[in-house]
Amino acid sequence: MGIQLPTSGPAVVAHGKGDLRIEDIPLTTPAPDQAIVEIAYGGICGSDLHYWMHGAAGESILKEPMVLGHEIVGVVVQQAADGSGPGIGTPVAVHPATPAPGVARYPEDRPNLSPGCTYLGSAARYPHTDGAFSRYANLPSRMLRPLPENLDLRTAALVEPASVAWHAVARAGDVKGKTALVIGSGPIGALAVAVLKRAGAARIVAVDMHDKPLEIAKAVGADAVLKGDDAEAIAAVEADVVVESSGSHYGLASAIKGATRGGKVVMVGLLPSGPQPVFISLAITRELELLGSFRFNDEIDEVIGALADGSLLVDPVVTHEFDLAHGLEAFEVAKNSAESGKVLLNFRQ
Numbered sequence: 001m002g003i004q005l006p007t008s009g010p011a012v013v014a015h016g017k018g019d020l021r022i023e024d025i026p027l028t029t030p031a032p033d034q035a036i037v038e039i040a041y042g043g044i045c046g047s048d049l050h051y052w053m054h055g056a057a058g059e060s061i062l063k064e065p066m067v068l069g070h071e072i073v074g075v076v077v078q079q080a081a082d083g084s085g086p087g088i089g090t091p092v093a094v095h096p097a098t099p100a101p102g103v104a105r106y107p108e109d110r111p112n113l114s115p116g117c118t119y120l121g122s123a124a125r126y127p128h129t130d131g132a133f134s135r136y137a138n139l140p141s142r143m144l145r146p147l148p149e150n151l152d153l154r155t156a157a158l159v160e161p162a163s164v165a166w167h168a169v170a171r172a173g174d175v176k177g178k179t180a181l182v183i184g185s186g187p188i189g190a191l192a193v194a195v196l197k198r199a200g201a202a203r204i205v206a207v208d209m210h211d212k213p214l215e216i217a218k219a220v221g222a223d224a225v226l227k228g229d230d231a232e233a234i235a236a237v238e239a240d241v242v243v244e245s246s247g248s249h250y251g252l253a254s255a256i257k258g259a260t261r262g263g264k265v266v267m268v269g270l271l272p273s274g275p276q277p278v279f280i281s282l283a284i285t286r287e288l289e290l291l292g293s294f295r296f297n298d299e300i301d302e303v304i305g306a307l308a309d310g311s312l313l314v315d316p317v318v319t320h321e322f323d324l325a326h327g328l329e330a331f332e333v334a335k336n337s338a339e340s341g342k343v344l345l346n347f348r349q
Contacts, residue, residue: 009135017055030138036078041157043071069133070096070120085141093159096120148308165191167296168268176200181239184246185213197221210338219316323349
């Protein structure tokens, strides 16, 4: 038996463009394969900000109110009724994806590419998939990853975005002894710097338009930092591996120009849909490899291990923490990338 649970609890709900509310939602009866997790921390992601500011994240348009949040950690307070997954009292991170086999063709070993895949806190499908920015959440036991005793929940709140960065760096192959360039030093870019450092990159250069993200990038392992408008200095890096995490065509242009001949450019920043002006001619004549990177798969398990043994430094990426009562203020801070890194919501206060 779990603890006595309330019938409802507070959550962060996006109702439409510019309409974000902290409101009570009912705690429904979980499905047999779902555990009830008491959420401890949630990290505000760019997609959460887009749903709030624009009522959409790319092609995913809000059609009804939706609970946000997919970067979450917490503690199991009721195990799944079918006996699967972690038991009561287990601290867990969450893999927020639900692949959809059979919807369309994709490599079986890359479920992140499943076209019918759903994600917590996503309006890509209708009905939408609610997220878990809530006091309690019913989550499929297969999503839950038990955390080692020595890994505190606040640090573990970065497991999901760190897994995105880990997947991106892995797309480039072995980076040991190589020069790496990271374009865009927001949370994903900074975490890519940390992953590159752990993977043995010989020199890491981080780029951003603002001082705060560059300060964070240096704290997690960047050897040098450059401003995004210093085109000459970026081109002079001649990186073997470039991680483009800005999500803008200007950043992608910098990534291509900053790559050495025969280098690799990993594109993890999601550009807007539609045609984009890109220096393809330069990519061709330099024989660059342009590699897409989308979410992650089982890298989450490696990330948890690296955080637990201290080999992956991520703490400097978190710059702010707010309790849920101040959740709207947290979103305001998170949208200011010049002054904030990762902003956490603390659901335990």
